[in-house]
Amino acid sequence: MKKYCVIQLGDVTELLLTKRLMLSLLRGEAEVHLVVQPEQSQVAAFLYPEATLHVVAERHGNGAMVVDSLEAEAISFSAVYNLHGSVKNMELSALFPREVLHGYWKHMGREFCSQWCTCLSRVQGRQRFLNVMDVWAHLADSPIPSHMVNPIAMRKGGGVGVVLRDRNGRALPVNVLAGCINAVCTASRETDVVLFGEVEDEALVAELLPLLKEKIAAKTVTRCFDTSFEDDAAIISTLDMLVTPESDLMHVAAHVGTPVNAFFHSSAWCMANGPYGLGHRVWQADTVCAPCIPVENCSEEFACMHVFGNEQLQRFLSGKIDEKYPEGVTGYVSMLDEVGVTYMPVFGTEGHASERLALRGMASEFVGITGISKTVPQGINNFYAEQDWLLQHCTAPVEEDDAY
Amino acid sequence: MHTKRKLLLVPPMDKPSSCVLTGCAEALEKMGHDVVLFDTAAWLPMCSALQHLPIQLEQQELLGAQAVELMAQAVAAVAQAQQVDVVLAFPQSPLSADVREQLQSQKVKTVCWMIEECSLFPFWRKLVEGYDVVATIEHEPFISELALLGHTAVYLPFAAKSACCTPVSTHTAAEDMIVVLGDASDELANALSSHIGRGMVLWGEGWGAYDQYRPYYQGKQSSLTRSERKALYRDAAIIVNLHSANIAAGDAVNMETFAIASCGGFQLVDKRTLMDGMFSYEELVMFESAEELSEMIDEFVDDRNTRMEYARNAQTLVLAKHTYEQRMKTLLAAVFSDEKPSPSKS
Numbered sequence: 001m002k003k004y005c006v007i008q009l010g011d012v013t014e015l016l017l018t019k020r021l022m023l024s025l026l027r028g029e030a031e032v033h034l035v036v037q038p039e040q041s042q043v044a045a046f047l048y049p050e051a052t053l054h055v056v057a058e059r060h061g062n063g064a065m066v067v068d069s070l071e072a073e074a075i076s077f078s079a080v081y082n083l084h085g086s087v088k089n090m091e092l093s094a095l096f097p098r099e100v101l102h103g104y105w106k107h108m109g110r111e112f113c114s115q116w117c118t119c120l121s122r123v124q125g126r127q128r129f130l131n132v133m134d135v136w137a138h139l140a141d142s143p144i145p146s147h148m149v150n151p152i153a154m155r156k157g158g159g160v161g162v163v164l165r166d167r168n169g170r171a172l173p174v175n176v177l178a179g180c181i182n183a184v185c186t187a188s189r190e191t192d193v194v195l196f197g198e199v200e201d202e203a204l205v206a207e208l209l210p211l212l213k214e215k216i217a218a219k220t221v222t223r224c225f226d227t228s229f230e231d232d233a234a235i236i237s238t239l240d241m242l243v244t245p246e247s248d249l250m251h252v253a254a255h256v257g258t259p260v261n262a263f264f265h266s267s268a269w270c271m272a273n274g275p276y277g278l279g280h281r282v283w284q285a286d287t288v289c290a291p292c293i294p295v296e297n298c299s300e301e302f303a304c305m306h307v308f309g310n311e312q313l314q315r316f317l318s319g320k321i322d323e324k325y326p327e328g329v330t331g332y333v334s335m336l337d338e339v340g341v342t343y344m345p346v347f348g349t350e351g352h353a354s355e356r357l358a359l360r361g362m363a364s365e366f367v368g369i370t371g372i373s374k375t376v377p378q379g380i381n382n383f384y385a386e387q388d389w390l391l392q393h394c395t396a397p398v399e400e401d402d403a404y
Numbered sequence: 405m406h407t408k409r410k411l412l413l414v415p416p417m418d419k420p421s422s423c424v425l426t427g428c429a430e431a432l433e434k435m436g437h438d439v440v441l442f443d444t445a446a447w448l449p450m451c452s453a454l455q456h457l458p459i460q461l462e463q464q465e466l467l468g469a470q471a472v473e474l475m476a477q478a479v480a481a482v483a484q485a486q487q488v489d490v491v492l493a494f495p496q497s498p499l500s501a502d503v504r505e506q507l508q509s510q511k512v513k514t515v516c517w518m519i520e521e522c523s524l525f526p527f528w529r530k531l532v533e534g535y536d537v538v539a540t541i542e543h544e545p546f547i548s549e550l551a552l553l554g555h556t557a558v559y560l561p562f563a564a565k566s567a568c569c570t571p572v573s574t575h576t577a578a579e580d581m582i583v584v585l586g587d588a589s590d591e592l593a594n595a596l597s598s599h600i601g602r603g604m605v606l607w608g609e610g611w612g613a614y615d616q617y618r619p620y621y622q623g624k625q626s627s628l629t630r631s632e633r634k635a636l637y638r639d640a641a642i643i644v645n646l647h648s649a650n651i652a653a654g655d656a657v658n659m660e661t662f663a664i665a666s667c668g669g670f671q672l673v674d675k676r677t678l679m680d681g682m683f684s685y686e687e688l689v690m691f692e693s694a695e696e697l698s699e700m701i702d703e704f705v706d707d708r709n710t711r712m713e714y715a716r717n718a719q720t721l722v723l724a725k726h727t728y729e730q731r732m733k734t735l736l737a738a739v740f741s742d743e744k745p746s747p748s749k750s
Contacts, residue, residue, distance in 0.1 A: 108456075113461055118461075118465070121461070365526050366526045371523055384526075386530070387465075387471070388527055389496065389527045390496060391455060394452045
């Protein structure tokens with residue numbers, strides 16, 4: 001039986017985005033081990049009950065990493081997927097033989113990563129074209145098809161869920177958020193709303209409720225208290241839709257097949273971080289500064305969040321399709337291609353569409369799905385660099401000139 | 405009389421003195437052209453040093469790009485100083501897209517002989533940028549795609565070095581030696597198991613993983629020197645030339661097919677689509693499955709006369725039709741296809 005190890009030291013979102021890789025490795029009754037941070041161990045056990053879990057911990061004294069019961073079997077894995085290039089990840093890689101490592105590792109003080117990661121690291125900001133789920137999945141040979149990862153999203157009858165804050169703790173301006181909730185509920189003829197937040201969001205909720213339509217506000221319940229991941233997942237799996245910024249719960253909705261209606265702003269870029277699977281919708285802020293690295297004092301005065309308050313956009317959100325679509329937000333629906341999930345612009349135009357298709361074509365060639373992709377024009381991007389193929393052979397002493 | 409040209413050959417980083425490189429150089433000189441060889445090997449210690457530095461990924465990316473640019477600029481400087489008409493390079497030659505464009509602007513023709521299969525070398529899209537002419541060992545759909553991207557595309561299979569040829573009748577076949585060159589698979593390991601202990605020796609990837617083959621496994625193919633190869637090709641009773649462990653799935657014909665033929669060796673080779681029209685069943689014995697290979701070994705191992713006949717036919721054919729001289733003639737014709745015939749410089 002094949003044995004694999006996946007090292008995922010990221011947060012809950014990243015744990016959810018490891019699903020395609022995990023399912024691919026679990027095929028054929030392989031034994032899959034998963035290494036996570038202590039705070040993610042419960043979620044990991046819930047999401048991947050078939051996997052053998054290991055938790056990293058700091059060793060007292062020299063500060064080195066230890067992983068419960070992993071050291072003893074480190075040499076028995078046929079492949080190890082180390083998904084980040086962090087100091088902790090690099091340190092953990094030393095447990096394993098070099099030839100089984102994929103992703104990131106360190107040897108004799110030098111950092112290494114898979115060629116796939118090198119190529120993708122060159123594609124930043126708006127150029128990003130590949131969902132993180134697919135980035136990790138394609139580290140394995142022939143990952144499972146993208147349609148087998150998450151169920152097709154369908155309404156379940158339980159009303160509309162609303163996630164108040166994104167991964168970075170940011171919430172839309174309250175009037176913008178209220179407008180979006182009102183509009184989406186109008187379009188879907190819903191009045192039942194569940195708000196997902198933290199204890200400290202009570203003030204936000206108090207501000208929000210008076211701005212909601214009366215019949216919506218009357219039927220709104222809040223979950224702004226300590227909830228368990230399992231409970232949130234159970235509730236989300238009964239909803240008709242989850243209105244959300246880029247958040248852990250957005251990926252939970254995709255995981256259980258509840259339609260996502262996402263508002264992507266700040267650092268969120270749907271091509272890289274969007275909900276995985278069919279049946280989801282993303283409203284992507286397309287202001288010139290987006291996507292960004294979020295800062296406290298935004299020089300653009302949070303234009304990417306205010307853009308969702310545009311009256312014309314809110315008419316679209318409420319289902320009134322006018323001839324003129326406003327600028328600054330592109331409306332996408334999720335779709336699948338041979339590489340993984342991607343998003344098709346439905347409202348507005350995507351300025352970088354041809355570049356995205358070209359990059360997906362190259363990625364498809366790289367992982368061996370397509371022979372020669374028809375979507376790649378000449379010299380359009382920086383996915384490859386000469387050192388990828390010129391320097392890799394220069395690690396051994398030079399052979400004598402009688403070499404073949 | 406053809407026009408005399410001056411060419412800068414840029415040897416590949418992975419095999420600076422590869423057969424293809426020396427084949428091209430010797431052929432071009434024989435044809436009367438001037439050949440300047442860039443000393444790629446001299447740069448390898450620098451690259452090797454870079455590859456061993458204990459540094460982070462971002463630093464590697466930056467230094468790697470600088471190293472490539474430095475080597476590429478060195479090639480460009482030689483091309484300029486030596487006033488060459490053509491720079492002939494290979495996928496692993498130390499050039500960059502920027503430098504190729506710079507050469508083009510100086511009216512130097514840039515040519516790449518793409519001797520890798522594009523499915524195994526996804527970097528080809530970056531590689532071909534800035535080349536006027538791309539010669540390829542594969543045919544469609546690659547040729548059309550290259551033309552679509554704006555290159556002059558030429559189908560140019562590997563070839564035989566005429567210097568390797570010695571008369572087949574002088575060969576003293578080691579009747580007990582079966583040489584297998586190629587990578588292992590479960591299918592091949594099963595099919596060849598009945599020949600273990602009957603003089604079979606193997607080079608390639610993966611054979612060491614099978615217990616029964618381990619005593620006969622010699623190492624990677626790259627561990628064989630040129631003179632060792634020549635001796636093996638000439639003297640082994642049978643050479644099993646495997647393009648890929650995935651038998652009968654590919655197109656391009658490897659360099660070994662031509663090299664074995666030119667040395668007068670007898671080979672059993674997995675069939676590739678591009679062998680059609682290049683070789684017939686009178687010159688090459690082709691198999692399409694591991695089982696068929698095993699049967700053929702039984703059939704030919706005790707039949708020296710038939711083997712020698714095939715070897716002679718193959719040698720005659722490659723000398724007549726598949727030499728580096730012929731390839732270089734085709735290549736230069738494509739490079740200068742837009743030139744009107746002019747009187748010879750020499």
